[in-house]
Amino acid sequence: MGQHVETLVIGAGPAGLSAAYVLAKAGRSVAVLEMDPDQVGGASRTITHGGFRIDLSGEAYESASPRVLDLWSELLPDGFVEHPRVSRIYHHDRFYAYPLKPLETLAHLGARRSAACLASFGLAKIRPIKAPRTFGDEARNRFGARLSSILFTPFAEKVSGLGCDDMPVGWGGTARPTASFRYPLEGAGAVWEACAARIVALGGKIRLGRRVESLRFDAIGQQWTVGVRRSDGVAEQHTAEHIVSTAPLRDLIAALSPAPASLIHAGELMYRDQVTVALVGRTRKLLRETAIAVHDADLKVGRVQNFRAWSPGMGPGGDLSCLGLEYFCFEGDGLWAAGDEDLIALARREAAAMGLMDDGAIQDARVVRQRKVLPIEDEACAEHLAVIRLDLKARFPTLHLAGRNGLHRNGERDHAPLSGLLTAENILAGDAAHDVWSASSVPEPGRFAA
Incomplete structure (x- = not known):
């Protein structure tokens, strides 16, 4: 089976679907290839289990880009709810408000550690690192070395897998969370299911269960030939004039x-x-937090999502709750390779240790693994990306990259659709009117902030 389209989009996540939607609205021929056999949305898809909706990347739908806000509203005009934001940090049997409340923080830390943190904070303000190079430098300037080492750098290292001095400045975001947030009533996946439906209605194609195995570019004919393997094992070949790739950059280059x-x-x-x-199960007490960032190095969990606090449509009524314990790891390490029963047992122990859910109150569980959710931007990353960018521009002029993995950038929720919109506009204009590599919205709280 083969098909020719003007633009072939690899990946039906927010970036790929946003690009395909703009192109389809302009009357262009477009098809989207998605590896998942069942769902669009990528890391923003919503999984249903036992009447609950599980979002794999719970983040507020906030953006400083009017274009992204307009896109979300256009796709789901009556499908958002707004709630007050309640989030906390957990550390050593204590829950801290986020943003931190100074008096509460000092009371939780105790007199001796509070004194040390205040002295360290004062020193950081008097003698800041003038040109911070890393997240560790930045955290020290903002909170003082003592408090950052207690509350912030252990969490950052747990999530990223890097030492705090190997993470770039700005890793965790710098803006304060807003007082309220907007969220899709039926979960993040509803936005992208709606987007896919609109693409199809406009004449575009969405092909699920397609893994891209090869991309060959004919420089003379300016045409791409793409080898695809369906989930049933059947091989396909597609041709296109343009490729929009949101696939992990490492895999694409290979x-x-x-x-x-x-x-x-x-x-x-x-x-x-x-x-x-x-x-x-039943929580020990009513939880209003949307997310709890676990800044405790003694626990393996990185963040706890309280899905029904994001939206009441994320679960049925009643006294049962669904909490998502997020463990960050490397594919093939101990956490990733552990069996589902072992992972569930770990989550049950850690939920009980934090006082969220007693083991006997848990009635059901589900394990979901996600590959490549966070591109790691270490100190060497910028140099590698600079070489890759120049190489691709010179040799593959009709290859367009978008999205978190496509650009290897850990942006906020709105960065992926924004990069998709700009990429589509470049194709429509016939030139690189937008520098998608550097374009982003004004930063909001970091993805993994509470």
Whole structure:
């Protein structure tokens, strides 16, 4: 089976679907290939289990870009709810408000540690690091070395898999969370299911269960030939004039032909993976927090999502709740390779240790593994990306990259659809009117902030 389209989009996540939607609205021929056999949405898809909706990347639908806000509203005009934001940090049997409340924080830390933190904070303000190079430098300037080492750098290292001095400045976001947030009533996946439906209605194609295995570019004919393997094992071949790729950059470069000169650089790019263990049961007390960031190095869980606090439509009525315990790992390490029963047992112990759900109150559980949820931007990453960018621009002029993994950038929720919109506009204009690599909205709280 083969098909020719003007633009072939790899990945039906927010970036790929946003690009395809703009192109389809303009009357262009477009098809989207998605590896998942059942759902669109990528890391923003919503999984249903036992009447509950589980979002794999619970983040507020906030943006400083009017275009992204307009896109979300256009796709789901009556499908959002707004709630007051309540989030906390957990550390050593204590819950801290986020943003931190100074008096509460000092009371939780105790007299001796509070004195040390205040002295350290004062020193940071008097003698700040003038040109911070890393997240560790930035956290020290903002909170003082003592408090950052207690509350912030252990969490950052748990999530990223890097030491705090190997993370770039700005890793955790710098803006304060807003007082309220907007969220899709039926979960993040509802936005992208609606987007996919509109693409199809406009004449575009959505092909699920398609893994891209090879991309060959004919420089003379300016045409792409894409080898695809369906989930049932059948091989397909597609041709296109343009490729929009939201696939992990390392995987994309390895599939390109002729082989790019930057292949070695792409091989150095790293990714963080995630295991989510959803626990269904009765919480020890009413939880109003949407998310709890676990800044405790003694626990393996990185963040706890309270799905029904994001939206009442995320679960049925009644006294049962669904909490998602997020474990950040590397594919193949102990957490990733653990069996579902072991992961559920770990999550049950840690939920009980934090006082969220007693083990005997848990009635059901579900384990979901996600590959490459977080592109790792270490100190060497910028150099690798610079080489890759120049190489692709020179040799593959009709290859367009978008999205978190496509650009290897850990942006906020709105960065992926914004990059998709700008990429589509570049194709429509016939030139690189937008520099998608550097374009982003004004930063909001970091993805993994509470």
